[in-house]
Amino acid sequence: MAKSTLMMNGREVGFEPGQTILDVARAHGVDIPSLCYLKDCTPTGACRVCLVEIKGARSLMAACAMPAAPGMEILTESEKVVKARKLNIELLLASGRHDCVTCEANGDCTLQDLAYRYKISELRFERPEKWYPTEDLNPMIIRDFSRCVLCGRCIQACNEVQVNRAISFGYRGAAAKIITSGDKPYHESDCVFCGQCVEVCPVGALKEKKAKGLGRPWEVEKVRTTCPYCGVGCQLWLHVKDGKIIKVTAVEDGAPNQGRLCVKGRFGYDFIYSEDRLKTPLIKENGEFRPASWDEALDLVADKFKGIIAEHGPDAIAGLSCARSINEDSYNMQKLFRAVIGTNNIDHCART
Amino acid sequence: MTNSFADFAKAKMLLVIGSNMTEAHPVAATFLKNAVLKGGELILVDPRRTDLAGFASIHAPIKVGSDIAFINGLMHVLIKEDLYDKKYVDSCCTGFETIKAKVMEYPPERAAEICGLDVDMIYQVARRLAAVKPAMLMYTLGITEHTCGVNNVLSCANLQMMLGNVGFECGGVNPLRGQNNVQGACDxxxxxxVYPGYQKVGDPQAQAKFEKLWGAKLSDKPGLVMPHMMDGLVTGKIKAFYIFGENLANSEPDIKHVEHCLESAEFLVCQDIFPTETTRFADVIFPAAAWSENDGTFTNSERRVSRVRTVSTPPGEAKPNWWIFKELARRIGGQSWTSNSAQEIWDNEVSVEAPQLCGVKYARLEGDGLQWPVPSLDHPGTCTLHKDGCFTCGQGRFTPVDWTPPAEVPDAEYPFTLSTGRRLYHYHTRTQTGRCQGLNDLLGEETADISPADADSLGIEHGEMIRLRSRRGEVALKAKVTDQVPPGMVWMAFHFREACANWLTNPVFDPVSWTAEYKACAVRIEKL
Incomplete structure (x- = not known):
């Protein structure tokens, strides 16, 4: 069957059945801006930022929700589209306290980017005067309702991506709010602190508490690594400023986790900065540990091992490697035991 | 895992046995839940009504340790009702007659009685599994942490072969590994x-190969497994013990016994990033670089080798672990190992020596890594093992196994079964998560999870302090009354020192894998 085609900004492009206009645009490098759209989730069409003009349609349509059809003639950046899009962005800007200077999302905010792209320089509409109070009660996530644009991405992330079903839309009209069951704070709800809601929040409404004030996006270097906890091996971005991890996000579209993390992967990184870290070799003397140089500690162990090998044979020494550390560490440890000490008494906790 | 995490969300039928995935492997569980939302079917087999039960079409709450009886019962129905994959069994497997004879000893009525299930459930599960192909089986430590752990694993493999599900996308036998690099440490x-790449110690060819590579004479005698090393400390057979990054004093069963072993060591070396309950017993402690202070690789459950990258230097004098071992090689044996970074170790040694990893070089690991086997530099990696039922070893071998009960079952004195595992907010002995801001606020103490029925009959309120006692020890902690736990069971984790499940657990082991029976011991509950 020949591929279906449609016209996008005067160019003929092919598409697969089931693709939305937004899918088709992105597949062909046409940049339709979006805000509420969340990949692989049911489109909500809530923010009206991705509006496009379709020839013959009575009104502008949300590209994220509109299925592509053969022969459609679509304009993604026409005067009519830009005017409506701009209006919608202005309304979003007026919906809350979008003062970027004091916002943690400054520099990493879709609404800010949209306002800039569409050259919005002043607010024509009045902002509401009151908002729901910020929830800062749990240790991980700050919920700043004054900055929430009610796009619903957090709800989709919670219900469709992570399927934890902890949040949904609550109340109506101007009182609308993202709520947990019974509108309880996160830590008293079904929330399991995976932080996927924070990951997908396009504005500054949901933010990592531990990262607050520690670095702006443009000051941060992102380093890709693998999570140190369970055996799924999630891919992480470490956000590093001055050699220190200030927060962790998921590698989008990376295998195996496809942009998802759990509470430990996202928030369990700061143990490395604990003051309890062992910083120097220690030797026990009269029941107490005392600091020692590497030379002294290594030589002590080497001499002791050599003595035991000489007296009792290599099989009198045994070692356990670490299932948390890197492959190369386990490799070198088993090589030490086999090729230097001369025993196969090397194991690790795979069996426990 | 024979298959990949990418299969989870696409699977049409999922059988999860002994895996509390939403807490122990939360991200894997999200894909499984996605599959259910898209119309896939989940069958959950677990003594506890864990969170996944809310997504399951059938939750079979089998008694702790009755997995083999359950699976033999399923296979009995598959054969009796001619629902098994005859073509697959005939062309891809051997030993069908022996497994058939064995499972005929497990009619559903008998299996149901051992498992504490309604007999209809066994018929129902067997028929549902046979109705959708392929079905994907996942298990975790609920299968392996038993004195019959190996037989439990064999049962999972038997079932999946009989259903013709091994070797296909969204099928297979998939153990979720508990630790980030437990797969890698084995590899x-x-x-x-075994030497790197599962080349057997005792195989003269493998020995000759590594003697040449490492320029040293190697022992042809397989070494001791961990429980025997520990026993050796007490008997004096083992004089020196070197523990790298393990907190045995909390993580092993029967803490009193473990600490007695550690105390008995003539010379104990620990290498770690923190002082732990285990390092107290050390004679020398080496301070090590941690996760983000190392360049290197981890290998996950689906055999994917992924990069780990450095963001900062280790604190104080702490050093990379590989460097410490290299230094000891020089000082003990006068050996001068040439590899001087994790990358050099991998590229010049590991990937040269391990056949499955020949095609894996750091240069190929920049993005999503590679799933072994990767036999050559142009090989894309392997998502599914035993492709199309062509087993790596030739044919899939059915291994008949009998059900055996846990080593310690409830009696008049200790009338409850204690089963153990992990909770969402902490990891193992909390050496790491206990030092992360906020995680202790989300979960600050251990509880003894008991059923409402038992709480009621013992007169215990939710949140009340109680004492649990086993033949090995006792702990005092709060009761958590939850309908996740069936009557007759107590459930605990091993994250917190004072109320660690391992004061109570039974140091008995599977005779092949030497995995401890963390999932079952007998306890009694005392009101305080």
Whole structure:
């Protein structure tokens, strides 16, 4: 069957059945801006930022929700589209306290980017005067309702991506709010602190508490690594400023986790900065540990091992490697035991 | 895992046995839940009504340790009702007659009685599994942490072969590994019976190969497994013990016994990033670089080798672990190992020596890594093992196994079964998560999870302090009354020192894998 085609900004492009206009645009490098759209989730069409003009349609349509059809003639950046899009962005800007200077999302905010792209320089509409109070009660996530644009991405992330079903839309009209069951704070709800809601929040409404004030996006270097906890091996971005991890996000579209993390992967990184870290070799003397140089500690162990090998044979020494550390560490440890000490008494906790 | 995490969300039928995935492997569980939302079917087999039960079409709450009886019962129905994959069994497998004879001894009525299930449930599960192909089986430590752990695993494999589900996308037998690099540590040969890449100690060819590569005479005698090393400390057979990054004093069963072993060590070396309950017993402690202070690789459950990258230097004098071992090699044996970074170790040694990893070089690991086997530099990696039922070893071998009960079952004195595992907010002995801001606020103490029925009959309120006692020890902690737990069971984790499940657990082991029976011991509950 020949591929279906449609016209996008005067160019003929092919598409697969089931693709939305937004899918088709992105597949062909046409940049339709979006805000509420969340990949692989049911489109909500809530923010009206991705509006496009379709020839013959009575009104502008949300590209994220509109299925592509053969022969459609679509304009993604026409005067009519830009005017409506701009209006919608202005309304979003007026919906809350979008003062970027004091916002943690400054520099990493879709609404800010949209306002800039569409050259919005002043607010024509009045902002509401009151908002729901910020929830800062749990240790991980700050919920700043004054900055929430009610796009619903957090709800989709919670219900469709992570399927934890902890949040949904609550109340109506101007009182609308993202709520947990019974509108309880996160830590008293079904929330399991995976932080996927924070990951997908396009504005500054949901933010990592531990990262607050520690670095702006443009000051941060992102380093890709693998999570140190369970055996799924999630891919992480470490956000590093001055050699220190200030927060962790998921590698989008990376295998195996496809942009998802759990509470430990996202928030369990700061143990490395604990003051309890062992910083120097220690030797026990009269029941107490005392600091020692590497030379002294290594030589002590080497001499002791050599003595035991000489007296009792290599099989009198045994070692356990670490299932948390890197492959190369386990490799070198088993090589030490086999090729230097001369025993196969090397194991690790795979069996426990 | 024979298959990949990418299969989870696409699977049409999922059988999860002994895996509390939403807490122990939360991200894997999200894909499984996605599959259910898209119309896939989940069958959950677990003594506890864990969160996944809310997504399951059938939750079979089998008694702790009755997995083999359950699976033999399923296979009995599959054969009796001619629902098994005859073509697959005939062309891809051997030993069908022997497994048939064995499972005929497990009619559903008998299996149901052992498992504490309604007999209809066994018929129902067997028929549902046979109705959708392929079905994907996942298990975790609920299968392996038993004195019959190996037989439990064999049962999972038997069932999946009989259903013709091994070797296909969204099928297979998939153990979720508990630790980030437990797969890798095995691959690297940190096991007493294999060299890197599972080449057997005792195989003269493998020995000759590594003697040449490492320029040293090697022992042909397989080494000791961990429980025997520990026993050796007490008997004096083992004089020196070197523990790298393990907190045995909390993580092993029967803490009193473990600490007695550690105390008995003539010379104990610990290498770690923190002082732990285990390092107290050390004679020398080496301070090590941690996760983000190392360049290197981890290998996950689906055999994917992924990069780990450095963001900062280790604190104080702490050093990379590989460097410490290299230094000891020089000082003990006068050996001068040439590899001087994790990358050099991998590229010049690991990937040269392990056949499955020949095609894996750091240069190929920049993005999503590679799933072994990767036999050559142009090989894309392997998502599914035993492709199309062509087993790596030739044919899939059915291994008949009998059900055996846990070593310690409830009696008049200790009338409850204690089962153990992990909770969402902490990891193992909390050496790491206990030092992360906020995680202790989300979960600050251990509880003894008991059923409402038992709480009621013992007169215990939710949140009340109680004492649990086993033949090995006792702990005092709060009761958590939850309908996740069936009557007759107590459930605990091993994250917190004072109320660690391992004061109570039973140091008995599977005779092949030497995995401890963390999932079952007998306890009694005392009101305080």
């Amino acid at each position: 690297m040969g940190a096991l007493p019976n």
